[in-house]
Amino acid sequence: MSKDTYDESAAAHGQCMLNRRQFLLYSGSTAAAASTTTITLFPGTAQAREVNARVVGYPRTFLAKLSELKDNEPIDFNYPDNGKNASCILVKMGGVKAGGGIGSQRDVVAFSYLCTHQGGPLQGSYQVTEEQRTLGQCPFHLSVYDLRRHGIIVSGQAYQSLPQVMLELEGDDIYAVGLMGLLFGRNENLMNV
């Protein structure tokens, strides 16, 4: 198993059954190898298995064409609906590989724009600092999130990572297919809004 295609060992996590969002969280780069309907867990290992990767309930929303994304130029979109607190960022991070990233460089990621502390707007705060890619400081209380690492807090006051939008690539088309983590202001991500 080359490091390139398989960064994190399944054994290390002691888990062989994972749902989709856990899979994305723990496996990072392997997601790129997945097709739209099935993904291979732990490819190249004894634990390799195909699972149904559809995320129940979340809409499958077309976002953009991969070939049209420019490095480090974010695109805004709404997900999972057009209701309150749904604004999100999609960005190709200039070849910097990220957990949950798609594309051949696994550098395309998407996140909620609402700070999970108290809902501060993170629009316009995408930052390139050498190898690091972050969102923040939040204008309200200065939280900064690491976009390479599933939106984990770098420094700040939020109670959870920035919700990551799960992406799938079909040909050149990027789709949003689910969310990891609860959006600020909602008690569940899929509300009748």
Add this chain to the structure above:
Amino acid sequence: MATNYYLPEDKVPLPPKHADVLTTCCDYCIVACAYKVYRWPIGSGDGGVKASENAFGIDFPSSPLQDWVAPAQHNVVMHKDIPHNVIITPNKDATTVNTNGDSSIRGGIIAQKCYNPKTPTRDRLTSPMMRIYGTLQPVPWDFALDVAAEVAKHVIAKHGANAYSVKTYSYQYIENTYAISKFALRHVNTASFTFHDTPSDVTSTPGFRDAGFDNFGPSYDDWGSADVLMCLGTDPYETKTILFTQHIMKGVQKGMKLIMVNPRETAGITYAKKMGGLHLDVYPGSDTVLLGAIARIVVENGWEDKEWIEKWVNNKWESDSGFGQGTRNTPWQWRTTWGKFQTKGFKDYKKWLLSQPEYELAQASEITGVDAEKIQKAAEWIAKPKADGSRVNTSFGIEKGFYWSNNTGNTNAISSLATICGAGGRPGRVVGRFGGHQRGGQRGGKLPRNKSPEKVPGRRRRALDTDRWLVSGHTRMAHVIGTTWIQAMSGSQGLQKRFQELVVTNPHQVRSHDKQEIIETLKRRADSGGMVVIDQDIYLRNPIGAQFADIVFPAATWGEEDFMRANGERRLRLYQKFYDAPGDAKPDWWIIAQLAQRMGFDGFDWKNSNDVAEESSRFSRKGRKAFHMVKVYAHQNGRTLHEQMRLLGADGIQGPTFINDKGELKGAKRLHDTTMTAEQAADLYGENGPGEANIVTKKLTHFNTQTGQINLQKHPWSLFSDFWTWLKPKEDELWLSNGRINEIWQSGFDDVERRPYITQRWPENFVEIHPEDAKARGIESGDYVMMYSERVAAHKDTLLGVQNDHFQFDELMKRGHIELSKAAVTAVAIVTPHVKKGVLYSNMLDTRQPSNALTARVVDHISGNYNYKMGVAKIAKLGASKYKEEFRSMSFAPRNIA
């Protein structure tokens, strides 16, 4: 959540209309933000998304800054033996402290602190335990208490009270600290007593105390209302977050400029710079020189606040004044026996200052590593009068990075600098500590300092150094309450080795079922020169509990009992009980009371925590958080003290408290309030001066000295420079400073290992290293590194100082009292430009990789405190850690991205 892996959830229950709502405050840092607990029985129906359907009374999705529930703010607890949902969110009704219901990452997820066997809190201590045949085994309370009491009585009778050492937290609620100190100081009467953060029971900020400043005089409004605020040894954003985000940041947005003195550039400092502030990146321990240089520029230019100095600084006669025995009995006089600090007032100070070569700009810049230009600028900002001749309002706030590195020198220097700049007792012109943990100490007895065998040169006994006392083999029974003791001190690997020898390798180990035989064995251990350990805590800590404790008492804590405490502006609140303590865990006051009664002490028959609080109130009367009048008021109105505190709710009341002649209960906004008017005073405690039970101490409107004016003191570098120069990195060593980090500050004692999200963010110890230092050593972010030193200095003997310089480091070294030992600590490297070149920064209290092991176990010889923040280490790569390649935990992004 069954693992420490953080799995983001995407839904959460909302509290229903029928939920019980209780107020409490955060358990962690000094700010003590107000929270609400929503509690409702499982299965009784959750709240809905409409305002009419939930306890918040708002529609969901909610808007930014409105109430919301993050999944980590929900938990399930037992209340009266029935499972309940609890949601704990910041109190949006708060009009003080965390105004608008702000919160930090630490307190924000405090719901995770509650005991729930399905979460990583499952290892809470739930029953008393005794080490029998080498294993800690559950035993009933009576059994454990009887054994502890019998052995304790024997140790005290046979080896003296000082052989019974009590090492306790200082902050975990007024009721507990009162009970503990009443037991240890008034009844056992041991001189071997101290708090979690210092080897001996001494003041943390000697310079403040001697100048006459209370540590916590200012109110939170003051910190946001200066023109210039200088913050030393801390980034308040990271370590007292809401003081920063709700008070300091608002000030900055109105034009207040920040000067941050810190070897690191973390988020608050980045923000300060972005808003036009100044960052003075000092080398560890060199602050005295920096402040000396700034003060020198101020006086050279005549920028000092002449009016203030004239009115409020003691001249020669005033500093010598006093009644009866004069100032000789004050700590100030005793520490100044050598004439190293005392001045005859401003002129004398100025003369001294200008004669110190280290404080000349070029040399100061060299020693501190701060650009001369920035030092010059800082002096101008804080003191240069405006064009119209009016003064800028300047405030000064300090914290541990500052006062735990050259404890006496730094605190003297800041007191003097603040004073010449006119800061000290006026709105927006204050000086104080920002604070660490909350202020929950209430003494129930006095340290018998005269029983300490240690004496510093001069005449005064010094408070006993419990670490050295133990290392010297004099401690026969160690009673440890809510602290790791070992990792929390300096040079800790040596201390741990001594515990091992005294406790574990002693031949007298419990190998019996029989109570009497167990008691006899432990007595023999003590008599043979060994040591018996009682540990009282909420979790079994390693090694103090897991390896060394003979008896473990499980403690009940926050949310499991009604408790009182104050914050960093002396604001007192009630922290309400809202769920059942796990298993047989009991609050510390109860444990102490049981033990004390068995040892034959009277006055320990309290029925509940309110009884303890009420007994303790009269001992608070002269203190900064005097709450006695709250009790008087409560009783006037037919309530208990705790009931009154509950009514005071989220905003509580600021100590000291008074009842005015209209019968109203009042609290003081600030101490040393030199601008307090007669009307304001009358509103506090009545037209005709304090009556009834009101006690008004000098510090309300003056300073804590004989005259009520400030002692302007010298701050010679030479008292410290021998140690600093010896310590300074040699060859390929780097400075090693340590401390905490925003995400775990003041919450590490129970939660860093038990919150999946925080565990994921900081899975193990880290060390920040500047890119150039890293490159020279072939270190990359994510590499495992070894930090090590072959010269960790440890002062090993309990001794008497006779000549003036006997406790001076060079002298101790020459006379063979310093032992150089080795220490090694591993960590994951974070290569980042936010730490100063030449300096490493690491987590101080990771119990698995405690970097305090690398800091010198040599106390500040004037104050008796450790200078924890200063060490040196070499650093070498061990290999790559898994964090280098995976994406799920840690982050290597720098903390100074704006």
